[in-house]
Amino acid sequence: MSQALSLPRLDCHAHVAPDVTRAQITALDGAFIFAMTRSPAEARAAARRSDDTIMWGYGAHPGVKTSLAAVTVEDVRAATQLHVLIGEVGLDRSTALQPQQVVLDSILEGCRQQPVLISLHSTGRTADLLGALERQPHAGAILHWFNGTASEIQRAADVGCYFSVNAAMTDEGLTLIPLDRILPETDFPSSRRSTKAKIPGDIDFLEARLAALHNTSPAEIRQVFYRNLAALTQRSGTRHRLPPALQQALATAS
Numbered sequence: 001m002s003q004a005l006s007l008p009r010l011d012c013h014a015h016v017a018p019d020v021t022r023a024q025i026t027a028l029d030g031a032f033i034f035a036m037t038r039s040p041a042e043a044r045a046a047a048r049r050s051d052d053t054i055m056w057g058y059g060a061h062p063g064v065k066t067s068l069a070a071v072t073v074e075d076v077r078a079a080t081q082l083h084v085l086i087g088e089v090g091l092d093r094s095t096a097l098q099p100q101q102v103v104l105d106s107i108l109e110g111c112r113q114q115p116v117l118i119s120l121h122s123t124g125r126t127a128d129l130l131g132a133l134e135r136q137p138h139a140g141a142i143l144h145w146f147n148g149t150a151s152e153i154q155r156a157a158d159v160g161c162y163f164s165v166n167a168a169m170t171d172e173g174l175t176l177i178p179l180d181r182i183l184p185e186t187d188f189p190s191s192r193r194s195t196k197a198k199i200p201g202d203i204d205f206l207e208a209r210l211a212a213l214h215n216t217s218p219a220e221i222r223q224v225f226y227r228n229l230a231a232l233t234q235r236s237g238t239r240h241r242l243p244p245a246l247q248q249a250l251a252t253a254s
Contacts, residue, residue: 007249008032008053010225012164013087013119013144013185014200016054018045025051031201032246034185036088036119039067040075047082052243057085060103062092062121068103076110084241086111086118088144091132093124100125101132108136115237119144119164130155140236145169145187150176157181162232167206168194175213182210183232184225226253 009031016035030053037043037059046056058079060067079086089107091100111118117140122129126148133141133156141161147169148156153176156163163177164185174182184206186197196205207218214221230250233239239247 007222007226007253009201009203010184010222010229011186011188011201011203012142012183012229013166014188015190016188016200018042018049018056025054028053028199028201032243032249033200034085034087034117034119035200036085038064038088040070040079043079043083047079052245055085055242055246056083057087057119058083059086059088060107061088062090062100062104062125063094065095065099068099071103071106073106073110076107077114080111080114080116084116084238086116087142088119088121090121090144091123091125091129092121097125097128101128104129104132105136108132108138111138111140112136115241116140117142117232117236117238122146122148126152130159133159133161138236140232140238142183142232144185146177147173153177160235162228165206165210166191166195167197167203167209171209171213174210179214179224180228180231182224183228223253226250230254 012034014033033054035054036057037046038061043058060071118138119142121144137159143156143161143163146163162181162183164183166185166187168191184203186195188197188200207221210221211218
């Protein structure tokens with residue numbers, strides 16, 4: 001148990017402001033954070049940073065029309081050279097589907113054969129998102145807070161997706177997802193009351209939930225998270241692009 005819990009907390013989908021201070025990062029107690037952005041403009045600000053424990057994403061949130069309008073295949077391809085993480089991107093029920101699909105197809109085209117991880121939003125559009133991934137699969141696809149049906153989860157697994165989950169999800173939703181495809185997230189600051197995440201990286205409640213559901217310990221669940229991320233970064237060719245400390249943690253866990 002001590003070996004697993006000596007691994008830092010891991011949060012594969014959270015929102016952190018690009019002007020976060022060093023003191024605020026220190027307060028995260030060494031947690032590794034995949035920090036999403038909601039627009040290409042926010043991503044440009046984040047790309048100027050260099051942090052030992054935060055991987056900054058290039059994002060165009062599907063619920064933000066101005067973000068979608070700023071996306072081109074060429075810009076996404078350029079972003080893959082600056083960011084190991086593309087996110088948050090995807091589809092959302094809040095606006096018309098067709099313009100979102102055009103943008104998502106452009107993003108997947110820009111990421112084609114590039115060593116990146118892609119954090120994908122799918123609220124109300126799970127089947128449409130899976131269709132996009134079946135047309136243009138990517139080895140680094142991570143479905144964020146995926147609430148699809150059992151058959152959709154199987155479709156996603158078949159196309160190679162991983163799933164970042166949080167403690168706001170139902171027991172049924174958490175147990176439907178294969179344990180060897182699960183990664184942790186907080187989606188901080190969203191739904192803090194139900195995720196019980198006080199800060200990015202605060203996954204203790206999630207680990208306890210999953211441990212109870214799978215009849216194991218929180219320490220083993222954390223080990224599973226790292227083993228899964230190790231497998232994902234190996235298959236997507238992203239391992240060498242991660243901060244050295246995270247590379248070392250993945251090597252230790254796997």
